[in-house]
Amino acid sequence: MGGALRATRAYYAVVPLAIPLLIFTLSDRPARSAPSPSDKPAIDFLAPPSEPAPLPSHRGYVTVEPGDTLDVVMEACGLDRSEVSFLVSAISREFDPRRLRSGQMVRYLRDADGTTREVELFINGRGSLVGRRSSSQPNLFEVELLEAPETRVQAVISAEIESSLWESLVSAGENPLIVVQLQDVFQWDIDFFRLQRGDWFSVVAEKRFVGLDFVGYGPILAARFHHYGQTFEAFRFERPDGTAGYYTANGRPVRKQFLKSPLKFSRVTSKFTHRRYHPVLKTFRPHYGVDYGAPTGTPVMTTADGVVSFIGKGRGEGNWIRIRHNSQTETAYLHLSRFAKGLKKGSKVVQGDVIGYVGSTGLSTAPHLDYRVRERGTWIDPLKLRSLTPDPLRGDSLRQFEAAVAERLLKLWTGASSLIAENR
Secondary structure: OOOOOOOOOEEEOOOOOOOOOOOOOOOOOOOOOOOOOOOOOOOOOOOOOOOOOOOOOEEEEEEOOOOOOHHHHHHHOOOOHHHHHHHHHHHOOOOOHHHOOOOOEEEEEEOOOOOEEEEEEEEOOOEEEEEEEOOOOOOOEEEEEEEOOEEEEEEEEEEEOOOOHHHHHHHOOOOOOHHHHHHHHHOOOOOHHHOOOOOEEEEEEEEEEEOOEEEEEEEEEEEEEEEOOEEEEEEEEEOOOOOEEEEOOOOOEOOOOOOOOOOOOOEEEEOOEEEEEEOOOOEEEEEOOEEEEOOOOOEEEOOOOEEEEEEEEEOOOEEEEEEEOOOOEEEEEEEEEEEOOOOOOOOEEOOOOEEEEEEOOOOOOOOEEEEEEEEOOEEEOHHHOOOOOOOOOOHHHHHHHHHHHHHHHHHHHHHHHHHHHHOO
């Protein structure tokens, strides 16, 4: 059943019982003459102690320790092997025992006769599973899932970049899961591979709790990001049709025609230039793209809506894709390891769609993506690409948006002010 039980596993509280004992003391009175045989001695012997009284009904707790199985934990709650087998089987319909983690708690209720009547397994982020002994079949248990209610609390999260966005959130005591959201909000304005020390951000977001357990973040409601001397702002607005987007304080969409980068996690290893030494051809020649170093298999996204105008293999390009976005602009993605399933010439793609995966095909010495942009037939530096902005909010939508922004701006300024005060 998973190993020997430890005597210190279960903890409970009961009222201690006082067991009466007869206590002898020596008298300090003067010695008397020996008693006559007819005198009865006051006490001839010590009475044996009475049997300890049974413990009253009580609750106890067991903490899951490293290496424990659910069987071991249930035995520590006072169940025999047949009861454990049935209860674990019933619990398994709602909870995978392999997901049992060190530190989880199990509460049990034990009757005065030592019978465990109820067992409750606490599950982080869900609530608890309660197994109650059946009244009709005492050796069986009925299991019920008690889901804890979810609550949401608005919070301001602020941090300064020291080494990376991820580490700055961890240092601020936050869960780095919100990194992906932050990147999604500012992906049109900020190249997150070029963050520098001293950049800072402040975010208004909902924190989600199930019971007392933190389970994640709701959507970012407002954000401010200071990067390379510029401050970018974004405020979430939900439209009447249920769709949502991010806008600047004056109602202009944050979303642009082109993303700043076709990869979420990478680094620039080579920039656009008209003269670069080629590591394979051993000669100087133009490099009309930006190289992003990333592991093989990293997803590559199209930076704008468009239509696939070429997908295939070239001698120097390796596996590559060309996408036409309008009559003047197209982008190219070179050295891919493979293409996204179902993609072909003529396929329509939407900004952010995965079109392929990083590789090292063609004239390449290491896994990377060569990303290129051409306007009116001329290759341009992708890092200097000008991007069009969709239409701003107007009328009633703008007025509703401005009312929501006023409250969130105050919270953003509070977060930014605290960062400035800390660094003075």
